[in-house]
Amino acid sequence: MTSPHIRQPASVQRVMLTVLLALAPGIAAYVWQIGAGILVNLAIATAAALAAEALVLKLRARPVTPAVTDGSAVVTAWLMVLAFPSIVPWWLTVLGVLFAIVAAKHLYGGIGQNPFNPAMAAYCAMIVAYPALMSQWPAAGHGDFAAQLQLILGGSREVDAVTGATALDTLRTGLRNHADVHTILATGAFGFIGGRGWEWIAAGYLAGGLFLIATRSIDWRLPLGFIAGMGGTACLFWLAAPERFASPLFHLASGGAMLASFFIVTDPVTAASTPRGKLIFAAGAGIIAWFVRVFGAYPEGIAFAVLLMNICVPLIDHKTQPAAFGQRTRP
Amino acid sequence: MSLPPSAPDPALPPGDAPAPIPARQSPALRGALRAAFGLAAFTAAFTALMAFTHEITRERIRAAVAEQQMRLIDEILPRAHYDNALLADMIDADGGSGGAVGRIWRARRGGEPVALVFETFASDGYGGRIELIAALDIRGEGQSQVRGVRVSAHRETPGLGDYIDPAKDRDKEHPWIAQFSGVDAGLPIARWAVRKDGGDFDYRTGATVSARAVTRALGHGLAWVNARKDALFAAPAGARPGADGQTVEPVSQ
Amino acid sequence: MNLQRLKESARNGLWRQNPGLAQILGLCPILAISTSMVNAVSLGIATVLAMALSNLAVAGLRRWIAYEIRIPVFILIIAALVTVLDLAFNAFLHSLYLVLGIFIPLITTNCIVLARAEAYAAKNSVLDSTLDGIMMGLGLVWVLALLGALRELIGGGTLFSGIDMIFPGLAPLNVLGGDYPGFLLILLPPGAFFTLGILIAGYNAINARRAARQAAATSPPASASAP
Numbered sequence: 001m002t003s004p005h006i007r008q009p010a011s012v013q014r015v016m017l018t019v020l021l022a023l024a025p026g027i028a029a030y031v032w033q034i035g036a037g038i039l040v041n042l043a044i045a046t047a048a049a050l051a052a053e054a055l056v057l058k059l060r061a062r063p064v065t066p067a068v069t070d071g072s073a074v075v076t077a078w079l080m081v082l083a084f085p086s087i088v089p090w091w092l093t094v095l096g097v098l099f100a101i102v103a104a105k106h107l108y109g110g111i112g113q114n115p116f117n118p119a120m121a122a123y124c125a126m127i128v129a130y131p132a133l134m135s136q137w138p139a140a141g142h143g144d145f146a147a148q149l150q151l152i153l154g155g156s157r158e159v160d161a162v163t164g165a166t167a168l169d170t171l172r173t174g175l176r177n178h179a180d181v182h183t184i185l186a187t188g189a190f191g192f193i194g195g196r197g198w199e200w201i202a203a204g205y206l207a208g209g210l211f212l213i214a215t216r217s218i219d220w221r222l223p224l225g226f227i228a229g230m231g232g233t234a235c236l237f238w239l240a241a242p243e244r245f246a247s248p249l250f251h252l253a254s255g256g257a258m259l260a261s262f263f264i265v266t267d268p269v270t271a272a273s274t275p276r277g278k279l280i281f282a283a284g285a286g287i288i289a290w291f292v293r294v295f296g297a298y299p300e301g302i303a304f305a306v307l308l309m310n311i312c313v314p315l316i317d318h319k320t321q322p323a324a325f326g327q328r329t330r331p
Numbered sequence: 332m333s334l335p336p337s338a339p340d341p342a343l344p345p346g347d348a349p350a351p352i353p354a355r356q357s358p359a360l361r362g363a364l365r366a367a368f369g370l371a372a373f374t375a376a377f378t379a380l381m382a383f384t385h386e387i388t389r390e391r392i393r394a395a396v397a398e399q400q401m402r403l404i405d406e407i408l409p410r411a412h413y414d415n416a417l418l419a420d421m422i423d424a425d426g427g428s429g430g431a432v433g434r435i436w437r438a439r440r441g442g443e444p445v446a447l448v449f450e451t452f453a454s455d456g457y458g459g460r461i462e463l464i465a466a467l468d469i470r471g472e473g474q475s476q477v478r479g480v481r482v483s484a485h486r487e488t489p490g491l492g493d494y495i496d497p498a499k500d501r502d503k504e505h506p507w508i509a510q511f512s513g514v515d516a517g518l519p520i521a522r523w524a525v526r527k528d529g530g531d532f533d534y535r536t537g538a539t540v541s542a543r544a545v546t547r548a549l550g551h552g553l554a555w556v557n558a559r560k561d562a563l564f565a566a567p568a569g570a571r572p573g574a575d576g577q578t579v580e581p582v583s584q
Numbered sequence: 585m586n587l588q589r590l591k592e593s594a595r596n597g598l599w600r601q602n603p604g605l606a607q608i609l610g611l612c613p614i615l616a617i618s619t620s621m622v623n624a625v626s627l628g629i630a631t632v633l634a635m636a637l638s639n640l641a642v643a644g645l646r647r648w649i650a651y652e653i654r655i656p657v658f659i660l661i662i663a664a665l666v667t668v669l670d671l672a673f674n675a676f677l678h679s680l681y682l683v684l685g686i687f688i689p690l691i692t693t694n695c696i697v698l699a700r701a702e703a704y705a706a707k708n709s710v711l712d713s714t715l716d717g718i719m720m721g722l723g724l725v726w727v728l729a730l731l732g733a734l735r736e737l738i739g740g741g742t743l744f745s746g747i748d749m750i751f752p753g754l755a756p757l758n759v760l761g762g763d764y765p766g767f768l769l770i771l772l773p774p775g776a777f778f779t780l781g782i783l784i785a786g787y788n789a790i791n792a793r794r795a796a797r798q799a800a801a802t803s804p805p806a807s808a809s810a811p
Contacts, residue, residue, distance in 0.1 A: 125769055128768060129490070129766075129768045129769035131489070131538075131768070132490060132491055132535065132536075132538065135491065173540060297457065297458065366652050369657070370657065370660075373645075373649075377660055377661060377664035380664055380668065381667050381668060384667070384671050388671045391676065392671070392674045395676075395678035395681075396678070399679065490766075490768040
């Protein structure tokens with residue numbers, strides 16, 4: 001696989017197209033297991049992202065065409081939609097995209113300048129602003145497109161028929177009621193290792209992620225760091241008290257762990273840039289995500305963890321800068 | 332405490348003056364003493380101002396606190412229903428009920444029992460402890476009903492679990508907490524649960540934990556109060572009902 | 585009263601040295617209490633009273649305050665006056681007192697109050713100092729009012745919620761209607777930072793534009809055409 005010749009630095013557009021392609025298996029699994037509602041929100045988000053990007057660039061008196069066609073806004077929009085429940089109403093998707101593009105990206109200076117991952121910033125803003133809507137997840141096996149479409153476009157929120165508690169939620173609620181992990185995992189919400197249906201989507205992201213590593217679109221250190229951070233922490237607690245904590249495999253197959261490993265922490269703009277820094281950054285995100293997930297007030301902690309580690313990136317990069325040849329490390 | 336004249340202490344505490352003053356004072360010591368006296372004088376003057384304000388506002392504050400306490404109670408038990416001084420007619424069941432019920436206020440009309448207003452607590456809310464206040468209408472045998480329930484303190488997630496507080500509930504026409512009004516006090520404890528757990532009560536999708544905690548706590552508190560209501564009414568004001576709830580011992584001051 | 589003095593004092597407090605936007609002092613109450621316009625303005629008015637009274641007391645008593653102990657005496661005066669305010673709120677506006685809670689006593693620690701006592705009232709006449717305290721306080725009030733109004737409107741779609749705590753019988757305005765889903769983020773602490781940040785940005789933009797216009801007016805016409 002390794003090519004001996006020197007590679008041209010890939011253009012932004014090419015990288016972004018590769019990322020969108022790599023998301024395809026995960027999205028396909030989503031449609032298969034959960035339903036096609038996700039496609040509607042993806043389309044809405046894409047349109048909103050391109051419109052917002054063009055509008056802001058126009059206001060900032062910057063060239064519109066190259067930045068809009070480079071695909072970065074579309075990648076942000078898709079990642080945000082994949083992190084949201086797929087049945088959120090359309091206006092929540094639009095609001096999230098606006099927050100990601102206008103506040104998290106352009107207020108900080110546009111592509112390449114933003115310290116925070118825009119998709120995760122939007123997730124945090126929206127889950128804090130609309131926690132109820134952001135906690136209604138579609139259940140696997142209820143892939144009724146008409147019902148999902150009604151929820152996305154219509155005003156009514158008769159959600160009980162199509163939603164179900166996520167694996168993380170069921171586990172947390174069960175533990176709160178003093179059940180042990182083994183009993184909880186035996187209920188119908190769970191499949192082989194993670195949430196029923198959702199584990200296939202996680203597998204889809206994993207496949208896409210391996211493709212990204214194989215094509216060298218992303219650095220293997222970032223997903224490895226995240227998986228090691230989250231899995232390692234989960235493993236420690238699981239070994240210490242298996243009746244109170246779920247296995248590392250469960251954690252990695254649930255929630256947004258796979259999406260985050262290969263598509264979120266790998267964002268070249270907001271991740272650390274030195275080799276050692278990348279490992280520290282991603283592992284830190286994984287560790288914090290596990291703690292927020294298990295002990296926090298919100299159902300999933302990855303977005304908060306990524307933002308926290310985003311703030312640390314300048315420090316991490318500074319401390320892990322490899323010394324230039326002949327240069328002595330300063331005290 | 333005496334100071335050597337050569338080493339005056341500028342940080343002399345204002346309350347300690349006057350110290351024994353040597354015959355010859357250095358200018359520094361004199362300055363320090365003047366500052367100390369000045370500070371003491373200002374302290375005395377402004378303390379007097381605060382004491383004066385405290386004195387003239389004390390009665391008004393006491394009335395305001397009592398009024399505030401009555402606001403929640405008024406929401407669940409209108410004043411027209413009773414004619415006794417409710418806040419004064421209180422017993423404390425916190426110890427006797429093992430924490431299931433807190434203070435209990437007895438509402439009477441013409442000396443006859445009308446309703447019991449009681450505090451109860453849920454320790455298993457999403458954000459920790461939830462404090463509730465509920466009113467139980469006392470009617471004939473087997474006909475007592477919950478009159479109303481309010482959350483008096485909670486730390487549930489804003490926008491998610493805080494709908495248990497009708498002030499935060501987005502559904503103003505049918506607040507979640509209103510479903511408890513009119514529930515029969517004899518409802519078996521197993522049915523004091525949210526529908527998801529096989530009980531009788533609604534919850535909001537995505538935030539079951541808060542509803543479950545409130546419902547359960549209410550069930551337990553109500554069961555304790557309802558089983559002992561005659562004894563609770565008979566107890567003298569200020570008493571602490573005993574652990575078995577039947578013997579109600581007046582508190583020895 | 586010198587009209588020039590009054591104008592100068594007003595311009596300083598309300599705009600040029602605005603405690604909220606220019607000096608950025610006392611953020612803790614600004615951010616914590618500005619979830620609704622009524623709360624924000626109430627705390628603002630409490631601050632105006634505290635500043636006016638403390639400046640008045642400091643200016644009136646400055647002759648008897650030895651230089652070395654002036655800071656403890658200022659703190660003593662401010663703390664005592666704020667305690668009086670706190671008791672008065674507790675007695676006469678009890679439900680508002682419960683909402684504002686710890687933030688009334690915390691006015692004592694608001695650096696803007698001590699800063700004005702030390703920088704202005706200790707050197708100026710009683711009348712000027714009181715006026716300065718009122719103007720500085722009013723500068724905080726309008727920022728708090730705007731912040732509270734924006735957060736309340738965006739966050740919940742209402743204005744003047746809680747007005748019945750001050751004027752029983754008045755009802756809040758439901759500006760955006762009952763169907764407005766709200767925007768909880770703006771009502772939570774991060775929203776306070778976002779909103780204040782936007783206000784400060786606007787303040788700086790207005791100042792920059794003014795400075796540019798002034799520069800354009802005073803400089804020769806050749807450079808005035810440059811963007």
